[in-house]
Ligand SMILES: Nc1ncnc2c1ncn2[C@@H]1O[C@H](COP(=O)(O)OP(=O)(O)OP(=O)(O)O)[C@@H](O)[C@H]1O
């Protein structure tokens with residue numbers, strides 16, 4: 096290490112530059128990881144809040160929540176102690192008397208069912224014209240007692256309760272009862288309660304295997320899946336995760352290549368010096384250790400600085416940005432970055448071993 | 460007492476009609492306290508001789524002993540150790556590490572040999588009149604200063620054999636004489652065996668013995 100550190104002190108600028116590159120790439124990796132987790136959370140948060148284990152959808156929905164169509168009567172076909180009929184709708188919301196619209200995810204559910212979140216303000220809805228909003232809608236000026244309009248429904252809804260911040264499809268969430276949901280779907284008038292539409296049934300504390308569904312001839316087919324499978328099939332969820340993670344994996348390769356090439360160029364410039372050192376009886380292992388040691392120092396400094404910078408960045412990012420710090424994932428990615436940097440140094444080892452000390456004598 | 464003994468050394472390269480005989484029947488014994496010069500024209504086999512004497516390549520025939528270690532019987536690792544412990548090299552262009560200060564050049568040897576060389580290197584630097592340069596990098600030194608540091612570097616771990624490959628080639632004649640005189644003094648005062656290869660006739664006058672090499676044949680002058 097003596098040789099490695101002395102050289103880095105001597106050629107400060109070069110090593111500062113490569114530490115800078117290491118820092119930037121690691122920073123991008125951490126940011127992408129934060130975004131990937133933020134987006135994933137943004138898609139699924141409201142679903143995870145339910146703490147359900149099984150989701151039942153109509154079979155022809157192909158596991159896509161938004162495409163699933165069921166009726167309230169289907170709830171009785173599902174044998175479970177704790178089950179909740181849920182209607183799903185993505186629409187826009189505006190405060191009465193205002194024109195600014197906000198995209199929201201609407202959940203229809205009966206006020207006593209387990210999917211309705213606990214409140215930090217107000218009380219649960221008790222009629223068809225009351226709603227609960229998630230706290231992140233406060234940023235848009237919503238508050239307890241306000242009247243809001245949803246989609247093109249003629250009714251005004253009163254905000255009676257506020258739950259903690261949450262999102263579904265990266266949109267804030269509004270809960271209302273199933274009558275109100277049917278009305279938003281434009282179907283309330285002509286239907287009986289049993290015929291009212293819902294999207295899915297959530298089951299708590301019971302695996303898909305343990306959940307029995309009775310199906311008579313005339314009934315629409317239903318499918319059950321675990322919550323994890325349901326989340327994987329949320330629109331955009333898997334695709335975004337895969338895209339961002341692939342970028343991260345590419346960055347690992349890029350780090351190995353950039354550091355590898357840098358150290359290789361530095362090694363090539365020192366070939367004749369290595370020849371002299373070897374002629375003097377200095378072992379290959381010491382020279383290899385120097386190069387690998389430099390790679391370790393550069394990558395550790397770069398990753399640690401990037402980690403600090405990422406934490407600071409996460410503190411100043413706007414709340415609206417989907418960004419979640421997952422420290423253990425950052426530590427893992429940091430370790431991977433350091434390991435691939437060392438792998439990059441391996442390119443140079445072959446050239447070091449190949450140097451013939453004989454060239455140190457009589458040759459230039 | 461003989462530090463280096465070469466017995467019936469031959470070195471050939473290639474085979475058939477591309478066969479080159481670089482050394483033919485070289486017999487040489489150098490004792491502690493002896494400073495010998497080897498002089499010869501280009502292509503005569505000087506570098507080949509030095510690399511074989513230093514265990515950097517094996518002879519085609521014959522035996523070499525350094526400090527009574529039979530080099531021809533050692534593996535690469537052991538030869539490496541012999542080069543590190545028993546031999547000091549002074550090379551044509553300096554063998555100093557560009558990113559170490561003069562003092563750190565010695566510190567590296569100290570670290571690798573796991574022995575304290577502080578006093579010895581300090582004494583060497585002072586006797587070679589380069590103590591004031593100890594915090595400088597090689598590029599901040601003149602050619603003559605650099606060669607003096609290289610000599611100190613070759614001597615600092617106290618090897619019995621010094622192999623010098625055209626140590627004066629990059630120096631003007633005043634500095635060249637000075638470097639050769641230092642080598643001669645080292646041999647005589649500190650009982651080192653020193654072999655210097657050169658093509659400059661004027662550099663041989665402080666030597667105890669001078670050998671001429673021509674087409675791989677050795678002859679004492
Ligand atoms: N690896 C090799 N393969 C083939 N021939 C070689 C090899 N090394 C040296 N020779 C040949 O051996 C002879 C002696 O070469 P050597 O390098 O020892 O000469 P030298 O006296 O050091 O010359 P110079 O003063 O130019 O350095 C030359 O004819 C050279 O071509």
Ligand SMILES: [Mg+2]
Pocket residue numbers: 456457458505506507
């Ligand atoms: Mg030569």
